[in-house]
Amino acid sequence: MSLAIDDAAWASAWRRRSPADKLLLCGGLVGCALVLPAWPGSVLVALAAVVLALGPARVPARTFARAVRWPLAFVVVGALTAVVTVDGGGLGWTPDAPARAGSLVGHAVAGGAAVLLLATTTPMSDLLPALQRLRVPAAVTEVASVTYRLLFLLLDGLRTIREAQAARMGHSSTRRSLRSSGVLAAAVLTRSWDRARRLQEGLAGRGMETGLRVLPEALPSSRRFVAATLAGLTGLVAVSLAVA
Numbered sequence: 610m611s612l613a614i615d616d617a618a619w620a621s622a623w624r625r626r627s628p629a630d631k632l633l634l635c636g637g638l639v640g641c642a643l644v645l646p647a648w649p650g651s652v653l654v655a656l657a658a659v660v661l662a663l664g665p666a667r668v669p670a671r672t673f674a675r676a677v678r679w680p681l682a683f684v685v686v687g688a689l690t691a692v693v694t695v696d697g698g699g700l701g702w703t704p705d706a707p708a709r710a711g712s713l714v715g716h717a718v719a720g721g722a723a724v725l726l727l728a729t730t731t732p733m734s735d736l737l738p739a740l741q742r743l744r745v746p747a748a749v750t751e752v753a754s755v756t757y758r759l760l761f762l763l764l765d766g767l768r769t770i771r772e773a774q775a776a777r778m779g780h781s782s783t784r785r786s787l788r789s790s791g792v793l794a795a796a797v798l799t800r801s802w803d804r805a806r807r808l809q810e811g812l813a814g815r816g817m818e819t820g821l822r823v824l825p826e827a828l829p830s831s832r833r834f835v836a837a838t839l840a841g842l843t844g845l846v847a848v849s850l851a852v853a
Contacts, residue, residue, distance in 0.1 A: 612761075612764075613672050614728050614729055615732065615733070616672075617672045617673075617729045618731055621666050621729060623666045624730070626828065626834065627739075628731055628735045630830050630834045631730055632727065632736075632739060635658075635723050635724065638657065638842070641654050641849075642720040642723060645846065645849045645850075646849060647711060647715030648711075649848070650719075651718065652715065654720075654722070654723060654845060655715075658719070658723045658726045659673070666726070666729070672729065673725065676728070677725060681718065684718060687713065688709075688710040688713045688714050691709060691710065692710045733753075733754070737750050759801060759805060763801050766796070766797045766800045770793050770796050770797060774792075
């Protein structure tokens with residue numbers, strides 16, 4: 610089993626571009642999403658991220674849409690909780706509820722779209738060495754690397770156990786499905802914890818006190834891409850400030 614975002618990153622037209630270049634672009638978009646006004650700054654940032662993902666990067670539209678739906682649901686719930694007030698009269702809305710909710714949703718959606726642009730165009734095997742070169746603490750990159758590898762162990766265990774349950778008619782009724790889902794969650798977490806423990810003991814037994822050293826693939830930076838990125842970010846800022 611695999612992750613749709615990971616597959617999209619490996620198949621992306623930007624796969625051969627330097628991770629540093631893509632970090633500059635997506636980091637700049639995230640910065641614009643946080644700093645610029647929600648209108649029109651966040652709208653322009655979100656549109657730019659979606660257009661770049663579906664256009665030059667050739668990320669499948671269905672994959673991008675499926676990746677954004679759960680973060681979008683979380684953002685909507687967060688916006689609702691931010692504009693609801695509870696007082697002696699019961700539930701109510703804050704005086705500036707529409708403006709506050711719109712600003713929160715705009716900034717969050719724009720920043721999320723920029724992060725998804727990076728995730729759907731840059732495999733983790735390229736991103737982690739780039740973060741190390743940017744002086745990100747080794748502990749952070751090691752935790753990210755181990756978590757990434759354990760995701761596939763979780764997926765493999767999930768597939769194996771679910772197939773076994775289906776073969777034993779574990780999902781033939783609603784009651785059996787609920788029971789099988791609970792057993793599935795418990796079994797997957799237990800097996801993943803056991804594999805992680807054995808992995809840690811094996812590395813400790815081999816004297817692995819530092820991170821695993823690998824030779825990353827050399828992907829040279831493109832001056833044209835960097836120049837276009839800086840020009841595009843400058844244009845976004847200028848238009849947003851002019852309209853606002």
